[in-house]
Amino acid sequence: MTISGPAIARLALLGLVTSILQLTAASQVSIFGVPMDLSPLIVASVGFLAGSVPGAVFGFCFGLFADTALMQTLGVTSLVLTAVGYGAGRVRELRDPAHGLAPVAVGAAATAIAALGITLLQFLLGVEAPVSAQVVRQILMTIVLNTLLALPVYAVCRRVLLPFLPDDPRRRRRRAYTTGGLSPLSRA
Amino acid sequence: MHDKVVRRRRAVLALLVALSLFLLTAYFGESAGGGLHATQRGALEVLAPIQEGANKALKPARDLFGWFGDTLDAQDERDRLQRERDQLRGEVAQLQVANRELEQLKGLQEINTAGGLAQYDPVTSRVYQRSPSTWYQTVTINKGSSDGVKVDDPVVNGQGLVGKVKSVSDGNAVVMLLTDQDFGVSALAPRRGEPGSITPIPGAGGDLLFDLVDDAEKIRTGDLVVTAGTSSERLPSVYPRSILIGKVKRIDNGDGDLDRRIHVSPAADLLHLDIVQVLTKPDANLQADATPTAP
Numbered sequence: 185m186t187i188s189g190p191a192i193a194r195l196a197l198l199g200l201v202t203s204i205l206q207l208t209a210a211s212q213v214s215i216f217g218v219p220m221d222l223s224p225l226i227v228a229s230v231g232f233l234a235g236s237v238p239g240a241v242f243g244f245c246f247g248l249f250a251d252t253a254l255m256q257t258l259g260v261t262s263l264v265l266t267a268v269g270y271g272a273g274r275v276r277e278l279r280d281p282a283h284g285l286a287p288v289a290v291g292a293a294a295t296a297i298a299a300l301g302i303t304l305l306q307f308l309l310g311v312e313a314p315v316s317a318q319v320v321r322q323i324l325m326t327i328v329l330n331t332l333l334a335l336p337v338y339a340v341c342r343r344v345l346l347p348f349l350p351d352d353p354r355r356r357r358r359r360a361y362t363t364g365g366l367s368p369l370s371r372a
Numbered sequence: 373m374h375d376k377v378v379r380r381r382r383a384v385l386a387l388l389v390a391l392s393l394f395l396l397t398a399y400f401g402e403s404a405g406g407g408l409h410a411t412q413r414g415a416l417e418v419l420a421p422i423q424e425g426a427n428k429a430l431k432p433a434r435d436l437f438g439w440f441g442d443t444l445d446a447q448d449e450r451d452r453l454q455r456e457r458d459q460l461r462g463e464v465a466q467l468q469v470a471n472r473e474l475e476q477l478k479g480l481q482e483i484n485t486a487g488g489l490a491q492y493d494p495v496t497s498r499v500y501q502r503s504p505s506t507w508y509q510t511v512t513i514n515k516g517s518s519d520g521v522k523v524d525d526p527v528v529n530g531q532g533l534v535g536k537v538k539s540v541s542d543g544n545a546v547v548m549l550l551t552d553q554d555f556g557v558s559a560l561a562p563r564r565g566e567p568g569s570i571t572p573i574p575g576a577g578g579d580l581l582f583d584l585v586d587d588a589e590k591i592r593t594g595d596l597v598v599t600a601g602t603s604s605e606r607l608p609s610v611y612p613r614s615i616l617i618g619k620v621k622r623i624d625n626g627d628g629d630l631d632r633r634i635h636v637s638p639a640a641d642l643l644h645l646d647i648v649q650v651l652t653k654p655d656a657n658l659q660a661d662a663t664p665t666a667p
Contacts, residue, residue, distance in 0.1 A: 204422065204423055204426050205426070205430070206504060207423060207501045207502070207503075207504070208423050208426040208427040208430055208500060208501055209426070209427070209430040209433060209434050210504065211502045211503065211504035212434055212499075212502050212643070212644070212645075213434055213437040213438060214643045214644075215437075217578070218506075219502070219504050219643065220504065221504035221505070222504075223504065236381055236385075237380070237381050237384050237385075240384060240385055240388055241384065241388065244388045244391070244392065247392075248395075252411075252412050252415045252416075253415065253416065253419055253423070253501070254501070254503045254508060254510060254512070254546070255412050255413075255416065255510065255512075255538065255539050255546045256503065256505070256508045256510075257396060257399055257400060258395040258396065258398075258399040258408055258412070259391075259392040259393065259394070259395035259396030259397075259399060260396060261505075262388075262391075262392045262395070263389065263392035263393065263396065266385070266388045266389060266392060267389075270385055302505060302507055303507070306507045306553070306574070309400065318573060318579060319506075319574070322506050326506075
């Protein structure tokens with residue numbers, strides 16, 4: 185992704201709007217008994233589309249905003265979402281996956297990392313109460329729910345960032361075949 | 373060139389991680405009146421109008437999603453309610469007998485809890501924001517210190533106890549829900565007369581533990597659990613007496629009495645909070661106790 189002033193502005197707007205939507209609407213809707221948490225999906229989608237550095241910075245800012253707005257311990261969500269954004273970006277940089285379902289796998293992995301990361305940090309900060317196997321159930325249900333939501337969230341993020349994505353693999357492939365210039369058939 | 377890119381990428385990551393760890397450490401170490409907490413409260417004041425507006429605008433969409441969820445759960449809910457109805461019919465018969473006895477006892481005993489929740493000066497407010505994390509069970513409401521809301525004030529809704537005020541700013545307050553890992557309240561199973569303590573099961577959103585019960589064997593599934601209120605002048609409770617907390621959902625029998633775990637489901641639907649009340653004078657009944665009654 186080309187990092188320019190308009191691109192940063194669009195990323196900031198995407199972060200602000202999605203975080204407000206997350207806090208005021210999505211988190212008050214529960215499916216499978218767990219509240220919707222789209223934060224890891226949004227951050228992973230941005231990282232997957234824009235690369236590791238923009239992904240990490242976006243994850244940090246998104247997490248800091250959430251921690252501030254919810255009066256939570258500052259740094260917990262930003263640390264976890266920084267890792268999620270960076271990781272998703274590295275997947276793209278190292279593998280450049282062109283499969284249409286790649287965002288689903290990335291979304292599921294991002295949710296798992298975010299849920300386990302926050303759980304781990306909570307234990308490190310000292311949870312003063314017994315912990316049951318329901319924690320595992322909650323994490324699994326969140327991963328299942330977010331896996332289902334990964335594609336639509338990715339599609340929205342991609343749509344927003346589309347003008348700044350010159351080398352999107354799927355677009356590149358589609359363009360190649362429709363223009364005829366780079367098609368393997370025409371070359372043959 | 374490649375090395376430079378790699379170095380820059382790693383430097384950015386290291387900087388962000390270090391910044392997060394610094395914030396975490398500083399925030400964790402400072403008091404509630406510290407700089408970072410104050411900044412958070414300031415940011416909350418600024419963001420509150422935007423979030424409140426977005427919350428109102430998005431209510432139809434939220435209700436639509438909620439309707440789908442409710443429809444999926446409707447059949448289970450119906451079966452459960454039918455079982456509950458049958459059980460309640462039996463209890464009504466028992467209560468009618470008990471009620472007659474109570475009527476006779478009323479004339480002999482002064483009951484200071486008369487007046488319901490109105491005596492605690494409730495402030496009605498709307499929930500406009502909720503934490504999505506299982507670990508931070510908080511909601512934000514649109515009433516704050518200018519409306520008389522204070523830190524630690526109990527919060528209820530029509531169904532029962534919701535939580536307590538965790539932090540307050542001029543026009544908003546953050547409410548810690550019953551299921552937050554830092555929550556705890558002294559409780560009582562009135563049917564058995566057994567006191568204990570209600571604590572959440574962290575990460576298990578919607579499940580509570582009725583702990584520290586002297587005679588846990590007496591507790592049965594379906595028993596109601598209410599706030600115990602203040603039982604010692606030295607250690608006053610922030611919660612008034614007899615506010616419904618929830619119902620005993622399940623009892624896990626361990627190897628011995630100490631391993632017995634009593635699970636309680638909250639009476640209030642904490643996932644769909646809309647209107648709540650903050651009890652700004654939770655000790656009103658204690659003050660009434662202290663006031664000499666007219667002969």
